Amino acid sequence: MDVDALNKGAESPATLATSIYERLKADILSARLEPGRKLQLRFLMEHYEAGQTPLREALNRLTTEDLVIGREQRGFFVKPISLKELGELTKTRCWVEGLALRESMGNATPAWEEALLVAHHRLERAPRSLNPDRFESNPEWERLHRAFHAVLINGCGSRPLIGFCEQLADRLNRYRALSSRKAFRVRKVTQEHADILKAVMDRNTYEAVRLLQQHYEQTAEFIRADLETNEAGDATAPA
Secondary structure (H helix, E strand, O other): OOHHHHHHHHHHHHHHHHHHHHHHHHHHHHHOOOOOEOOOOOHHHOOOOOOOHHHHHHHHHHHOOOOEEEEEEOOOOOOOOHHHHHHHHHHHHHHHHHHHHHHHHHHHOOOHHHHHHHHHEEEEEEEEEEOOOOOOOOOHHHHHHHHHHHHHHOOOOOOOHHHHHHHHHHHHHHHHHHHHHOOOOOOOHHHHHHHHHHHOOOHHHHHHHHHHHHHHHHHHHHHHHHHHHHEEEEEOOOO
């Protein structure tokens, strides 16, 4: 009897459910599944090549993460975006990541500083857009961007705090995905990251926290302006 084959077969349902959850989540966070969209099971079964059971497990899991909402008798929907939620999430992220960065700097070790320098170097070398003439999001830049911000706070000494920061980053990421194209030409994100790094390496905790919070607030301002423009356009559009 092939024990490895049996083990693989036993693990496959859980592995499949996790894979579908990760793919669905990635599509929601990148706005490929746009806010407010109804998640029809027939479409999901065809698109993700999966059955109803793992799909429902994934949708229920995403509901607990506040990325999907379930409506009785109507099914599942990608959670709509709102200016109110954007403001609340940004304010909370500034609070908790400011605290986490302050603690990380207080606990700073040579290994942490080296990891931060490496993360920043890799991010700095990656192009923001795959196309220099028009914005085309670079998945590798997104991964390295997330890694840089993760290193900033991972020395805080609190795994629950880091986990909460990651949840907030996820929920804000889909807002970013909707407005990155417009911010690409005018935002000096590379310089913002360099300024945060310098303040950390200079052991200037107040300035590092201020710059990190300003970094997030500027992102929110771009998104807010974009959403307000779109809402105004919807309001004046002919019926």
